[in-house]
Amino acid sequence: MTAAPTPRKPTIRDVAAVAGVSYGTVSRVINGGHWVSPEARAAVEAAIVETGYTANHAARSLATGRSNSLAFLLTEPQHLLFADPTFALLLRGATEALAERSMTLVLLIADTATEQANVERYVRAGHVDGVLLVSSHESDSLLAALVEAGVPTVCTGIPLGEVAGVPHVSVDEAGSARMMTRYLLDRGHRRIALITGPNDTPGGRFRLVGFREEMGELFDPALVEQGSYEQATGDAAMTRLLERAPDIDAVFAASDVMAVGAIAALRRAGRRVPEDVAVAGFDDSGLAALHTPPLTTVRQPWAEISSTMVDMVLDVIGGTPREPVMLPTTLVVRDTA
Structure with missing residues (x-):
């Protein structure tokens, strides 16, 4: 019994023949290049569908020196990827933005020094074309190492520390x-507490700055507690605040x-929300x-953050410098305040 011959995979030359264009034109379309007329591009795309052609990414990587992939780098403990929904939103947005470009997103988690050293070696080896750094701490050395190695890197949030000039969204x-604090003040609250994030992160540092500025003479450092963006730390911080300041009203x-x-x-302390204490969050x-009840909060534009980061790092990879981008947020009023 003779085995059936393996069907030959269609090549770029097959696509060119069906489309009626040159080999070079097909190559430019596949690689996202310019100088292709809309008519020729449409003919090539139709021929790709007709022939069933798929790109040989390994060969393309050898030819272009690129992996056609980006890293989504999270420098936090692994459990936060699932415990904090903001990371999932950024991951989904970046994946969708790259899927439109037929590119791949590689998830990398590096919390410990050993993990960060492994990630640095992996990225330096060229396994990805660039890095989306979705969390960074001032004490981390990884960002500086990526910049020193010339790895195209874009951050969420303003990078802290001595690393300057890194593109960020x-x-x-x-x-x-300030916007949320002013809203609470305008509702008549005066004993307003803040549960801030780690001071070595941009969110932790600058949200405290805005709160303090808006509170003005009403600011009381005894009404500030720090958490780590985890539910348990918000619970513990609130417990400490109630112990020393039971008159908190927001x-x-x-x-x-x-x-x-x-x-x-x-709730454990018998305080009603929002009747006794108004509560506001950040992120949406x-x-x-x-x-239950739904949270009053500050909405971040998650899809726009992700897509802007992808656009930015691809520009950097292509040799186009990018300036930092700051996006607006929205106050969302719900039942807790």
């Missing part, structure tokens, strides 16, 4: 915190996840709308 952290948590933890602590990551 941020929201107006301080201005957003609390602004620097993330929705911590706001949910704060509400749990308030989906959790806020689903919580």
Whole structure:
């Protein structure tokens, strides 16, 4: 019995023959190049469908020196990828933006020094064309190492520390915190507490700055507690605040996840939300709308953040410098405040 011959895979030359264009034109279309007329591009795309052609990415990588992929780099403990919905939103947005370009997103998590060293070696070896750094701490050395190695890198949030000139996409952290604080003040609240994030992150640092500025003479450092963007830390912070300041009438948590933890602590203490204590969060990551009661919060434009980061790092890879981008946020009023 003779085995059936393996069908020959269609090549670029087959596509060119069906489209009635040159080999070079097909190559330019496949590689996203310019100088192709709309008519020729349409003919090539139709021929690709007709022939069933698929690109040989390994061969293309050898020819172009590129992997056709980006890294989504999270420098946080692994469990936060699932515990904090903001990371999932950024991951989904970046994946969708790259899928439109037939590119791949590689998820890398590097919390410990060993993990960060492994990631640095992996990225330096050219396995990805660039990095989307979706979390960064001032104490981390990984960002500086990537910049020193010449790896195209774009950050979410303003990079802290001595690393300057790194392209980044941020929201107006301080201005957003002022907006929420002003809303609570305008509702008549005066003993407003803040549960902030880690001070070595842009969100933790600049949301505290905005809160302090808007509170003015009403700012009381005894009403500030720090969490780590996890529900348990919001709960613990709220518990500490109630112990030393039982007259609190509002609390602004620097993330929705911590706001949910704060509400749990308030309920245990017999405090009603919002009748006794108003609660506000930050992010509007989906959790806020689903919580009971729904959270008043600051909405970040997650899809726009992701797509802007992808556009930015691809420009950097292509040799086009990019200036930082700051996107607006929105105050979303729901039942907790």
